[in-house]
Each structure stands twice: as C-alpha cells, then as structure tokens.
Amino acid sequence: MIELKNIEKYYANKGVKSYILRHVTTSIKQGEFVSIMGPSGAGKSTLLNILGMLEEPTYGQYEFMGEDVVSLNERKRIELYRNHIGFVFQAYHLIDEMTVAENIEAPLLYKKVPGPERRSRIADMLDRFNMVAKSDLFPNQLSGGQQQLVGIARALVAQPSIILADEPTGNLQSAQALQIMDLFKKLNEEEGITIVQVTHSEVNAAYGSRILHLLDGVIKEDVTVQQTV
Template sequence: MITLRNLEKFYDTGAGKTFVLRNINSEVKDGEFLTIMGPSGAGKSTLLSIIGMLDAAWQGEYYLYDSPVHELKSKKRNALNKQYIGFVFQQYHLLDDLTVAENLEIPLSYRNVKRSERQAIVADMLDRFNIVAKKDLYPSQLSGGQQQLVAVARALVAEPKLILADEPTGSLHTSQGKIIMDLLKELNEQGTTIIQVTHNEAWAEYGDRIINLRDGWIMKN
C-alpha cells in the first residue's frame, strides 16, 4: 500500500541542515496495523504528516498504491488524501462550533457527497458508534473519551483505506484509551490499514509491527 524510499526532511538553518527524518525506507501493506514509536523529537509525527500529505516539504520517494506522491502537485495529493486517508489526532481536533453530527458530515461535504447521502451515512455512523443521543451536542459538552470516539467516527465516515492516528489515546484515561484502541483494532480486523504513533508500550502491542525512530533514523523495523 505504502512504499517510502530514501525519504528525508530537513530544515535549512543557515548554519547548515538540521535533519528531522533521514533515509527512511519502509513499506506498509494493505490491512496492516503499524505502530511508530520513539522519544520526543524523533520525527514520529512528522513521518505521519508526510504519509498523510499534510506536509509537502520533503525529499525522496513515496508511493501510495501506484501513485508516486512525490511527483504529484498539491491538488492531486489533496485528491489522493481525500480518497484514501482518515485522521485521528491526540487532541481530537473536533470543530468546536459544529455539533457531533455536523463534525461527522464535514469530510463528506468536502468529498461532494449529496446531502441526502451524507445524512444517511452520518446516521449510520452515529448508530455504529452508539452516539445517536449525542448527535446534537457540541464537542465542549462531551468527555475526552467521547470526543475521541467522535473523532474516530469522523476519520471513518468517508470510508478511508488508511487511518493515521497520532497518539489517539494520549489525552485519555487508560480505560477510555482501551476503548479507542479496541475500536481501532476492530476496524483493522475489518480491513482498514492503521498507522499509529504512540509512546505507550501497551497500546503499541495492538499493532502487527513496530517502527522505532530516533533522531530521524529508523532504528528498528
């Protein structure tokens, strides 16, 4: 599904280059659950951003299926992102002024899905995540765990093949974290490829494979 070859990212500080990622070579297969670990500043989130096409300033080769991302203009990357990728963030990043249902609807509206279809999909998703009762609430009216549940639902609503989760349990209590990790595992078992970044050894174990990053280098694959 994903192939990374000699991927590098650096900042030009004037006094020379400061590397964030160096010589990253890796593959992720369809249906895999990959965990990226490493200390702070190792480049984990940066790697996830590059895979998620939120960051375009890097060098090397990146193939998503057969598409050479490194050769694509921003519009095509955006289209590819919309087609395949869903995000879950540590801070949930739900939109404060939108209700739960509207937050779920947002990715669909960006994909030009018709209103009637959108409503059907959102209703289905609310039901699947058992949050129908909360559909008209605003994020500030939910607990952290509930917010992350909505964030996962939002990541799934456009039926992505790949979910990128950046410390999805980082802001949650252990019990709430477990619910989210079980959910991700379940999704993975249903066929969704998942790449998560985490510091937590226990949550790392949910993955099939672990990549360890240190100072921008892959230390252990």
C-alpha cells in the first residue's frame, strides 16, 4: 500500500543541513498495524506527516496505492484525504465550534455524501462509540478520552483504508488509552483498516503487528510483534 524509497528530509541552515530523516526505505502493506517508536526528535512525527502528505520529503520516492505522491497535485491529494486517509491527533483537534455530531459529519460533507446516508453513518458511529447522548455537546464539554473517541469516529466515518495516528493516547490516562488501543486493534483485525501510529509506549506498540524503531532519522529496527494475545 505504501512504498517509501530513500526518503530524506532536512532543513538547510547557513549551509549546514540538519537531517530529520535519512535513507528511510520501507513498505507498509494493506492491513498492517504499524507503530513508529523512538526517542524525542528521532523524526517520528515527520515520517508520519510525510505519510499523510502534510509534509513533502526533501528527497526520495513515495508511492501511495501505486501512485507517486511527490508529483501529486493538490486536487488529487485532497481526493486521497477524502477517500482513503483518516487522521487521529494527539490533541484530538476537534473543531471547537461544532458539536460532536457536526464534527463527525464534516468529512462526509466534503466527500459529498448525500444527506440520508450521512445521517445513518453518523448514527452508526455514535452508536458504536456509545455517544448517542453526547451528540449535541461541544468538544470542551467532553473528557479527553471521549474527545479522542470523537476524533477516531470522525476519522472512521469516511471509511478510510488507512488511519494515521500521531500519539493518539499521548494526552490520555492509561485506562482510556487502553480503550483506544483496543479499538484500533479491533478495527485493524475486523475491518482490515491499515493503521500507522506514532507512540512512545511499549504497551501501545504491543497492540500492533510491526514496530519501526527510529533513531536520529534512521530506521534502526523493523520488528514483527509476536502476537501474544
């Protein structure tokens, strides 16, 4: 699904290149659950941003579902956002002015999903995450865990083939974090959604099927997790 070849990212400052990523080459297949780990400043988030096309690599080749992303125009990229990619953020990033239901609805509006179907999909999501009673609340009326559930619901409602999550549990207490990770695992196993997450936590990484260890912008290790559960 994702092919990265020799991805480099650096910022040139007074002729000195400070590298964020170096020679990153890897591929992620449909249905994988990949965790990107590493210390602060290792380039985890940058890698995820490149995967999510929020940043462009300075150098290297990136193919998403067989398409060369580097040469993609904005229109095409937006099409990918609408149909294939769902984002989940550490700080949830819900739109404060929108209610829970409206936040979930927003991507469907951009995807031009017709009204009745929109309503049924939102109802479906709310039902699935046990938030029917909260549909008219605004984000700041919810706990962090609940906000992240809305964030995930928003990412899922457009039925993406991949979810990119940047420290999805970073702001959550451990009980809530476990709940989110269970959800990811379930989505991955039952619906075959590809998941790429950035995380600090070994526990969280253990939920995935594969771990990429980054250090100073270089992939040090690429291990397959032995499923113990």
